[in-house]
Amino acid sequence: MNQNTFLARFGRLVAFAAAGFVFYFAIITPLDLKSQIIFGVASIIAAFIISRSSARQLTIALAILSLVMSTRYIYWRTTETLHFQSFPGAFFGTGLYLAEVYAWLVLVFGYFQTMWPLERPVRPLTGDPEYWPTVDVFVPTYNESLTLVSSTVMAALKMDYPAGRFRVHLLDDGRREEFREFAEAVGANYIIRPDNLHAKAGNLNHALMVSDAELICIFDCDHVPTRAFLQLTVGWFLEDDKLALLQTPHYFYSPDPFQRNLETGDDLPGEGELFYSSVQSGNDLWNATFFCGSCALMRRSALEENGGFAVETVTEDAHTALEMQKRGWNTAYLNIRLSAGLATERLSLHISQRIRWARGMTQILRMDNPLWGGKLSVAQRLCYLNAMLHFQFALPRVVFLTSPLAYLLFGQNIISATALTILAYAGPHLVHAAIANARIQGKYRPTFWGEVYEAVLAFYLVWPTLVTLFDPKRGKFNVTDKGGLLTEDYFDLHLMRPHLIAAALLVAGIIFGLSKMIWPDTFQISLDTLLLNVGWAVFNLLILLTAIAVARETKQVRMQVRVRAELPATLYFADGHTVSGTTQNLSMGGVSVMVPESFSLTGRELTDIDLPSGAVTAVYPAEVVSGSNAGLRLRFREMSLEARANLVRTVMGRADAWVSGTELELEPEPVLDSFTGLLKSSSNVFKATIGKGKMRLQPAESFNSNPDQLGWWARLKIMRSRFFPERVIGGVRAVFLLGVIIGGLTIVAGRVFAADFDPAAAFSGGPGGAAPNVGAAAPQSDPP
Amino acid sequence: MPLIVVSSPKGGVGKTTLTANLSVALVQAGWRVVAIDFDVQNELRLHFGMPLGDPYGFARHGVDTQDWSSLLLQASNGVYVLPYGEVSVAERLRLEGGLAGGRNFLEPRLRTFLNERDCIVIADTAPGPTVALGALDEMADMRIAVLLADATSLALLPQIERGAFFHASAARGENCWYMLNQVDSRRRLNRDVTAFVEGKVGNRLVGAIREDEAFAESIACQHSVVDHAPLSAGTQDVFSAAEVIGNLILSVSPRKRQAGLL
């Protein structure tokens, strides 16, 4: 061995060993309270100094710092805080401790997984197009509407790829005649099968048997590809013979329930953004990208060796990827938005989708655990494991949300340490995690939003994940249960019942806690423990209220999502005149264009508009809905199938359509109209409308109605109702009322039975710190 | 420097309209443009605001004037114009007699324009084969045949391509360029014809001008569309065509141009 390399290796070994020692002592050395505070504050200051530079190496330094401080916290929790005085105390205390250990594990794995995202470039296709790999494009559908499916099929047909080298197959598990006719008309292959066994996985497996191209491209029927999809993805399969899968992000051009239902939603990145921007790119470094069910390209030979798509679990996508990787195949992730779809429309649908994912991931954990079997590297095992672990968040999240109640309502002491000590240990743990996570993934998910997302789902996921964990075969996957929770409710109040109850309890706890402060001698409290718990409860309450606000489905605004795009357009009028304009936004339903001021629109009837579609320009019949030169809103009229196919390409198939990010306009159809229209009606009528959830589009004449004609009180009410429909306000009111009642009763009870309170327990602390697993690393959403 | 001839076997296809509007667009692109009307209908001038009753033109003095630059008018939009003018039959025949001399007659008379590096001479002609076309054809750098985007072009295009319209020696292959006029992609037949022409001549189609009411309206107010309705689709198309033509001129080396190959 060369002397130099030996020295280098030895040096590295020594450095690692030294670092290991330092970390080891940083984690286990016991410190008295004062030293621990100084240590914590110093480390936080260090983190702030480090975070001034944006070098990638320093990101790692921040993560390591965070790991050391969090591990120190967990070590301290394990060795010094698990002494319980009562059975309930031990029960809640152990629960909280386990939840924290879980959060710590996910944090550790999360750092590992997202630390160094691989920014995989495009591998261009070269050589004679006649020899490019053949591709079968599968578009599976079951019960979705033809309008939805047709866009995807037509866009797929219009992808830029040599004509004889790819085919589009419509896999109709609904066996609908209408779909067959459509497929024939546009030139797609229509495939049906005799049964619906194994749902989507079965559908795909059947199609595998009746097709033969080298590569398989899969688009869920609501993911519309851009024309560049194949050209930009196929190349990697030529580069790497063992490549089984290339996944691209699922991009949603409509807002998800969070973005849609929250006032701040406009600035909020999509809920799936974190997963597709940070997690999958991170997985890719370790050759552990997994399949997300759609917008991906796969190699037939790999699938065949695998016996097709996995059918044992309800998340066949991740499972199939895992199986193929266990057989030694590679996977890749290309982080370029090459397709777009509609996000889950309603919160209830979002929840049932996540129930399925959580169940599926738990099934894989039990039935095909990534830690054992197959040719996987340790890193691959960890990446897959973390994906599955992530979906166990439900119970820990519920524990975090409700833990302060143990002390506030029941006087239970679940961490045996003083409040200040808890703060001294938990503070650095939480702050470091927040700093490191904000740096790694802040762009894709603001701090604390992970908590909100989890809080929304947690109550619903606890049971399904637990049941599946103990008996993975229980429960049957059925596509239709997608709509199971769907109701016509305006505000999904019943959906939020657990959240409202939890919030009510927290309010009660806070009020009770504060009242203890007013009569300190009666309760013999320790002020700092009490404050710590009240603070924790307030934080949890905020998270819960945000989660509840998400349920305020803005259903009335049956939104037409229009994509912002500036394209040259020509408007044709019945009198033979034309004018060129620029589009502002467009959708499959209509387009908004800007026309030069000098062109007079009065008395002119618009007949058509032409827009660029691929390399050519196509003309679409249209009519004016409203607007002026500064922004003329047009609606497309009935058009031929061919014109529709062109339109799909214009609106969603442009190669650069989604590159620039969430450039969306939500204004069109009703939002403004219904609001201004409503201003006309009296506030009584308004109330009635709201109550029934039947707000509908008003005629455009109401556009100019003047809000100033209304009294300020009426206007205020309308504003309020706009942000919080009556039922939400009602719900929140109920929460507070309930909280006040419970709190009041507890105070009375407390004063009456004051003697029963154990002053020692109250003094020696309560639950603390450890609240949120601040952005606990990367959530592993895994779209179906 | 280059001489562009706009012509067509068929009348009323928009030669004059396109000549006038291309001239304006080329001027706006920075060229000096001389537009010459070789059609006895004397219509080109109407696009440049010349009064209807004004009989002035080059035809009357064309034979005797050795350098036509002395006869030039300039329109307010910058285009230099040589209207045909009102002439008697004898005067017309005399000019035609001169033009029958072909290159030898015409070249000296246009030399001043042709020697200017940044000057484009663009000639409008009467429909069909005429004496003037014969002379222009001999020296043209670029021959543009205007076709309508209708069924008649399906028959005309192959004829022109065969060399039956322009000077046979020059017409074949890449020396003949096309413009499609009154394109309307809303109509099926029109679309098909456009596709047919595009497929047949490829990038020798320098422009496809959409049908646009603004053309008729602008001539009624004696303006070019470019000036009258700058935002109409027709104007956009004229501009794109002018850009293509301008780039073609620039891309051809002077030596090649000398050889008459644009």
Ligand SMILES: Nc1ncnc2c1ncn2[C@@H]1O[C@H](COP(=O)(O)OP(=O)(O)OP(=O)(O)O)[C@@H](O)[C@H]1O
């Ligand atoms: N793109 C167009 N859209 C609408 N109308 C047009 C268009 N081009 C030309 N026209 C109209 O067609 C008519 C004939 O045009 P023009 O006089 O330019 O044709 P021409 O080929 O020069 O005719 P001629 O053969 O008689 O010389 C005019 O009324 C003109 O306004």
Ligand SMILES: [Mg+2]
């Ligand atoms: Mg004419």
